[in-house]
Amino acid sequence: MGSGSRRFKDKLAYGLGMLCIAVATVPLFSILFEVVRNGIGAISFQFLTSPPGVFGQASGGIANAIQGTIILLALASAIAVPFGLLSGVYLAEFGDNGYGRTVRFLNDVLSEFPSIVIGILVYSIIVLAMGGFSTTAGAIALSIIMLPIITRTTEESIKLVPSSIRDAGLALGIRRWRATISIVLSTARGGVITGILLAIARVSGETAPLLLTVLGSSFFFNGLNQPVAALPLTIYRDANVPYAFARQQGWGAALVLILMVLGLNIGVRLATSGRYKFLRSRV
């Protein structure tokens, strides 16, 4: 009797495992299906190239939100990449001490931090100081979310570079900083770029910190010290407006955003074909 029930339990565990996967993929497929089904009708030339029309009327598009998201991502990357790269280089090259371990630990803690708390931080030190919601504040908030991801992936990619490559450079008599930048970093390039792209994908959908820092806008980009529109904010606002047209605009914006985010994610996966898998598990 023992063997039969043992084999049954084994089969049962296998079946339950499959069931869990099925349960988890239903929402994913439903989200993709609904976003495409409802969003595709909103997509038009006008939708992609004009700012929102008069409130409550069925006109206008999300061009300002697309522009705002691109500007925010570019600025946030410009801030986060230098800091993240150098922190990652530090941790990989010199970080084998108490300070390095502390930084590494706090970096991991920050990478899992609620993004709305980061929004409050930036509101308190940038928005209040500048006297209003602004593109700059939003970019800084996003860069704080990107920073730990870039730091971590840079460190891990550099650690994968075999020390023989660095030693070969040092044997030729070049300086250590030169060896690190020209040889180690350039060998680790693929992993570093993967990390940066995943960080961008991660923050491009961030909404909560933007609510507290850029607020949103119905117009095109109007200066670094002014509010700006962003795709996630458009989606959130459209969800709260009781017009069928706004809802359709929201689905359309969701389609554009999800194409961007999943495009980045899937693109990175295909391009690296599993080489930097360890970088993804925690992003």
Added chain:
Amino acid sequence: MTKTVERTRNSSVPARSFIRWIDRLKQFSADDFFEVSSTAFAAIVVVILALMSVVLTRGAYPVFDKFGIGFVFGSDWSAVAGREVYGALPYILGTSVTSAIAMIVGVPISLGIAIFLAEMAPGSIRNPMSQLIELLAAVPSVIYGFWGLFVFRFWIVDWIETPLSRYFGTIPVFQGTPFGLDILTAGLILAIMIIPTVSSISKEAMMAVPSSQREAAYSIGATRWEVVRTGVLNYSRSGIFGATILGLGRAVGETMAVTMVIGNATGMAAFPRSFLQSGQTLSSLIANEFGEAAPGSLLLSSLIGLGLILFAFALIINVSAQLMVWKVLRVKGRVE
């Protein structure tokens, strides 16, 4: 006597160290500059977290000054001028209840996925399935919210809440109209959102178990499930527990999806009594009311106070989770 000796020593030590310092400075090379500057850049993380604690404490000071600990344990919420009163308890409970639902539903599913993918799935489907589950983490939370508001909410109403309220409606925790914008929907959407985190980190922890553990179990005739139960789960316990806590951290901090489906009650109405009632979490109230808070107002201070409570939760949760998954994941990343 001793005084003179001390004075000479005192005067000579700084002088000597100054000379040494000048010597060091002369030898200061590009390499030293590289090390110093990257050390300085690495400090940014420490600076951010330190700033965060200072800024939140300072911002929340006025509300704690006015209501004391009553802010944490109070239940009323009113921004009417002259009768302002703020209490965080309903939102602390709202966060706790929604996160608890997320854990109770999400963790078993995640562990099922992790066990299946790490130990049982044939090699050909393991990788595509893992990638698919990881894509769940890539979907922005505002899209979860939008989908939750217009699609998922009606699944919950039709399949869970209507039967619940029909057959168990007399039980207090199931009282209320099945409307879909409530604590149950928020908890379930959080459950979906923590699945990729918990399952992928538990999977890593299980895959880090040395194969000798499995071989030992197989060699005495164990089935696959027995191998998992006796060899793998036991060995990867701390990693799995850490993954669970990380999932809890995600659930506690998640804002947009919850804000869009929880119904946004405030004050006593937000006090969680039933699954089928609209509620509010710490983060959703901040997202909802921040736009209305003028700089310098008590409302702003109380919202930052909610942020401070959230900060404390997140810090405790993430520090303990990192301590648990640290070993498993860091060591593995290096070996790979």
